[in-house]
Amino acid sequence: MSRLLLAFVAVAGVPLATAGYAWLVELVVSWLPARTGRAVRPWLWMLPASAFLVFFLVYPTIETIVLSLYDATSSRFVGLANYAFVFTDPGMLGALRNNLIWLVFFTLVTVILGLVVAVLTDRVPYEAVAKGIVFLPMAVSFVAAGVIWKFMYDYRPPGAAQTGTLNAGVTAVGFEPQAWLINSPWNTFALIAVAVWTWTGFCAVILSAALKGIPPELLEAARVDGASEWQIFRSVVVPLISGTIAVVTTTMIIFALKAFDIVYVMTNGNYNTEVIANAMYKELFNYRDFGRSAAIAVVLLVAIVPVMLLNVGRFRAQEEAR
Amino acid sequence: MTTRGAAVAAARVQTRRRAAELWSRLPLHSAVVLISLLWMVPTLGLLVSSFRPPAAVTSSGWWTAFEPPFAFTLENYRSVLTTYNMWGSFLNSLLVTIPATVMPILIAAFAAYAFAWMRFPGRNLLFFTVVGLLVVPLQTTLIPVLKVFTTLGLSGTFLAIWLAHTGYGLPFAIYLLRNFFAALPRDMFESAHIDGASPPTVFFRLVLPTSVPALASLAIFQFLWVWNDLLVALIYLGGRPDVAPMTVTISNLVNSLGQGWQLLTAAAFISMLLPLLIFFSLQQYFVRGILAGSVKG
Numbered sequence: 001m002s003r004l005l006l007a008f009v010a011v012a013g014v015p016l017a018t019a020g021y022a023w024l025v026e027l028v029v030s031w032l033p034a035r036t037g038r039a040v041r042p043w044l045w046m047l048p049a050s051a052f053l054v055f056f057l058v059y060p061t062i063e064t065i066v067l068s069l070y071d072a073t074s075s076r077f078v079g080l081a082n083y084a085f086v087f088t089d090p091g092m093l094g095a096l097r098n099n100l101i102w103l104v105f106f107t108l109v110t111v112i113l114g115l116v117v118a119v120l121t122d123r124v125p126y127e128a129v130a131k132g133i134v135f136l137p138m139a140v141s142f143v144a145a146g147v148i149w150k151f152m153y154d155y156r157p158p159g160a161a162q163t164g165t166l167n168a169g170v171t172a173v174g175f176e177p178q179a180w181l182i183n184s185p186w187n188t189f190a191l192i193a194v195a196v197w198t199w200t201g202f203c204a205v206i207l208s209a210a211l212k213g214i215p216p217e218l219l220e221a222a223r224v225d226g227a228s229e230w231q232i233f234r235s236v237v238v239p240l241i242s243g244t245i246a247v248v249t250t251t252m253i254i255f256a257l258k259a260f261d262i263v264y265v266m267t268n269g270n271y272n273t274e275v276i277a278n279a280m281y282k283e284l285f286n287y288r289d290f291g292r293s294a295a296i297a298v299v300l301l302v303a304i305v306p307v308m309l310l311n312v313g314r315f316r317a318q319e320e321a322r
Numbered sequence: 323m324t325t326r327g328a329a330v331a332a333a334r335v336q337t338r339r340r341a342a343e344l345w346s347r348l349p350l351h352s353a354v355v356l357i358s359l360l361w362m363v364p365t366l367g368l369l370v371s372s373f374r375p376p377a378a379v380t381s382s383g384w385w386t387a388f389e390p391p392f393a394f395t396l397e398n399y400r401s402v403l404t405t406y407n408m409w410g411s412f413l414n415s416l417l418v419t420i421p422a423t424v425m426p427i428l429i430a431a432f433a434a435y436a437f438a439w440m441r442f443p444g445r446n447l448l449f450f451t452v453v454g455l456l457v458v459p460l461q462t463t464l465i466p467v468l469k470v471f472t473t474l475g476l477s478g479t480f481l482a483i484w485l486a487h488t489g490y491g492l493p494f495a496i497y498l499l500r501n502f503f504a505a506l507p508r509d510m511f512e513s514a515h516i517d518g519a520s521p522p523t524v525f526f527r528l529v530l531p532t533s534v535p536a537l538a539s540l541a542i543f544q545f546l547w548v549w550n551d552l553l554v555a556l557i558y559l560g561g562r563p564d565v566a567p568m569t570v571t572i573s574n575l576v577n578s579l580g581q582g583w584q585l586l587t588a589a590a591f592i593s594m595l596l597p598l599l600i601f602f603s604l605q606q607y608f609v610r611g612i613l614a615g616s617v618k619g
Contacts, residue, residue, distance in 0.1 A: 003417060003480065010421035010484060018428045022522035041521065042440040046448075049433035049492055052426075055470075056489025057455050060463035067465060120354050123347075132605065133358045136365070139601035139608075140594050141550030143569040147576060147590040148368045151583055161382055163583070165367055168383050197364065202612065209613050258459050261552045265573050280461050281556070290465055297462040308457045315453050319446075 021048065061301065068294035072287075082295035092296070095274040098188050102256040102275065106192045106199075110252050111245065113196065114203025118211055119233065121204070131208065135201030142198065146265030149194040153180040184272035191273055194262050199255065203248045210244035211237065246314075250307050257303050276300050372398055372587035379584040398588035407563060407571060408589050415549060415567040415593075417480055422487035422548045427540055429488065430495030431533075435525055437496065438503035439511060449500065455493040463490075464557050471558060478565060482558045490554065491544050498614055502536035503529060539611030542604055546597055568593040 025044040029037035071078050086092050117134050121127045137145060154164030158176055162168040167177040180190040214237060222232045238245070260277035267273045269282070276296055283293035370384045373394045378387070387394070402408040436442075437449050467486065468477065476482040506529070514524050530537070552569040559565050561574070572589050579585055601608065 006480060007417045007421055010481075011424050014421070014425050014428055018432060019522075019526065022432070022525065026520055026522055039442070042436045042442040042445075045436035045440065045521075046433045048429045049496060052429065052485075052489040052492050053452070053455060056467060056486060057458055057463055057493070060466035061458060063466035064462045117357060120350060120357070123350055124354050126354075130354050130358045134361045135605075135609075136598075136601060137361070139546060139597040140365075141552070141569050141597070143550070143552050143572050144590040144594050147572065147586050148364045150576070151367060151371065151587060152364050154581075154583070163380065163383050165363060165383065165385075168385075197361065201361075205609055205612060254457050258461070260461075261569075264552065265576055277459075277461055277553075281553075284465065284557075294465055297459070297464070300459050301462045304457055304459055308454050311457060312450050312453050316450065 018048075064294045064297050064301075067290055068298045069291075071291050072289040074290050078291060082291045083299075085292055086295050086299055091274060092279060094272055095269070095276050095279045096299075098272070098274060099257060099259070099276050101185075101188055102192060102195075102259055103253060105189065106195055106256045106259075107249060107252040109192070109196050110199045110203050111249050113200045114248065115207050115245070117200060117204040118208035119237075122208065122211055131201070131204060135205055137198045138201050140198070142261030143265050145194055145198050146262055149190075149197070150181070150266055153190060155179040155182075181267055181273075182271050187267065187271055187273050191262055191266060194266070195255070195259065199252065203252070206248050207241065207244060210241040214240050250310060254304060254307055257300060368587045368590060371583055372591045374398075374584060376582075376584045380581070398584045399592070402575075402585050402589045402592065406575060406585065406589065407566075408568065408592055410564070411566055411568040411571040412592065414565055415569075418483050418487075418555065418567050419545055419548045421480075421484045422491070423541055423544045425484060426488040426491035426495050426544060427537060430492050430540075431499050431530065431537070432525075433492075434496050434499035434503055435521075435529055437500040438506075440521075452493050452496050456497060458493075460490060460553060468557060477558060478560045478562055480565065483555060486554055486558050487544075487548050487551070491547065495540055495544065498540055498611065499533070499536060501614065502533055506532060535607065535610065536614070538604070539607045539614065542600060542608050543611045546600065546608075549597060 025041065028044070029041050031037075032040060067074055068082050069077060069079060071081075086096075117131070121130045124130065140148075152165045153167075154162075155167055155177055156162050156164070158171075162171050162177055164177075166180065171177050178186075181187050218236060218240075219232060222236050227236075258277055259275050260281070263269055263273060263275050263278045264281065269275065269278045276299065280293050280296040280300070283289045283296060367384045370387050371379055373396070374384065374387055375393050375395050375397065378393050437445065437452075471477040471482050476485075510528065510532075511524065514528055519527070549567075550569065552573060555567050555570050559567075559570065561570060563571070563574075566574070568589075572586070572593060575582075575586060575589055
């Protein structure tokens with residue numbers, strides 16, 4: 001099978017090629033005068049990675065901004081018409097609104113719940129097991145998570161045996177079964193719950209590591225001074241790990257803005273659950289409209305830029321502190 | 323009071339205190355156990371349902387499987403693996419993931435070494451750019467790259483998706499490895515330099531072997547990210563069934579099977595097998611990668 005052969009070539013060939021490239025670079029450098037060689041070497045070491053970054057990230061981002069000013073087939077300049085579509089079309093406005101809901105609720109719930117899990121598990125002897133259980137969904141694809149939760153949310157008319165776990169619970173305590181993924185606006189929250197299930201463990205693991213970094217003497221001193229556990233948490237623990245909370249929060253914000261797989265698999269944006277990333281996919285593949293699709297992508301990028309600058313700034317500060 | 327009596331009394335006080343402590347910690351324990359159960363139930367439901375016969379799945383909840391008659395079957399797995407092309411998709415997922423894991427790591431290690439241990443003008447600015455690229459949404463890159471791939475006739479091929487995942491995985495890989503390399507002791511490099519070792523020798527003989535933990539974390543990350551990816555596969559493989567990895571096949575099954583839960587659950591579980599195996603055997607590396615990857619405050 002040629003496919004297998006190709007994969008084998010890629011797996012074995014890439015290390016060989018990199019090794020060969022390294023020695024080739026050394027050879028070239030050795031031909032040059034010592035000073036020039038030293039100046040050129042770093043650039044040659046970065047060349048393969050730079051080529052990939054430019055071709056897959058830098059160039060396409062610029063090109064997408066350009067394409068967003070052209071029509072569906074990228075043949076006629078249309079100015080800001082595609083952006084006008086993004087900000088006036090009812091469907092797109094719904095998607096923007098839903099992303100805002102995702103941004104606020106997904107971020108808040110995962111970070112707070114992650115913190116709760118980190119703090120609680122810190123005090124029990126079976127910490128590793130409990131954290132592992134909450135963290136486990138991180139290893140699973142959103143597609144699989146989508147199937148898992150579609151099954152959880154499964155709906156049968158009242159009277160029929162409910163096979164969905166959630167509706168079985170709801171009917172057991174005497175309520176009507178709900179079509180969780182159809183009833184707007186609650187269906188968006190049902191999708192957010194799936195993302196919360198997947199990402200809480202991520203937040204918990206990072207925050208838990210930060211908690212363990214707090215010197216125990218500090219907590220002991222606060223206890224000796226008669227502070228209650230809640231006071232300690234609020235005025236000692238939270239300020240000390242605020243940097244990590246910020247990191248986790250920005251990561252969650254980025255995910256909320258880019259949310260795609262869960263929506264694509266579970267509702268495909270129907271019943272008012274559309275989000276930006278899925279709307280972009282539809283414009284690109286279902287309607288073949290490069291202009292609109294590019295404009296949606298640019299809107300997404302612009303929303304992420306502040307987070308990006310924040311990240312770079314924080315990283316710089318961290319580097320200078322070293 | 324004799325010393326023995328005192329000891330008994332002290333022990334009694336201690337037991338009582340321990341009991342009181344246990345009682346006061348009951349809310350804590352119940353909260354942790356409740357959260358763990360809540361997090362396990364969805365996956366458990368999936369796993370149980372994938373082993374139940376179709377008639378049972380459609381007529382009763384998965385929790386009733388633990389009552390008689392204990393009707394379990396492997397038929398769902400046989401069915402999705404053969405009739406619904408999950409076996410082919412499993413192989414496709416492997417074919418997509420393994421090269422797409424090896425390629426970015428080596429290329430990134432190269433650049434990361436230059437960033438960490440070579441001096442050149444604009445080094446910091448370039449590295450800040452990489453940190454910035456970490457969060458660029460894939461969505462902004464899809465259309466132009468797809469156009470180039472289509473022109474080159476690469477769209478729908480494995481090569482296209484390997485290259486794409488390499489490009490997308492690089493910022494994180496460079497970031498993680500550069501931070502790890504930069505933390506290696508300076509003496510190590512100086513003594514190698516005195517011995518007359520060339521940069522490639524230092525890189526392959528010294529840096530890579532001492533960085534195995536970081537490389538392992540990164541490999542696990544990239545493997546899971548590619549294995550679980552849907553968007554990149556949808557775009558560059560174009561949904562063709564013969565090259566579709568499992569994520570694409572399952573999302574198609576969700577549309578075509580609708581309520582065929584016994585099949586969907588089996589298919590989803592097959593796709594989770596390898597990630598779960600990695601998760602349980604290499605969790606510490608996975609966690610280490612996550613901790614190193616977040617820009618720490």
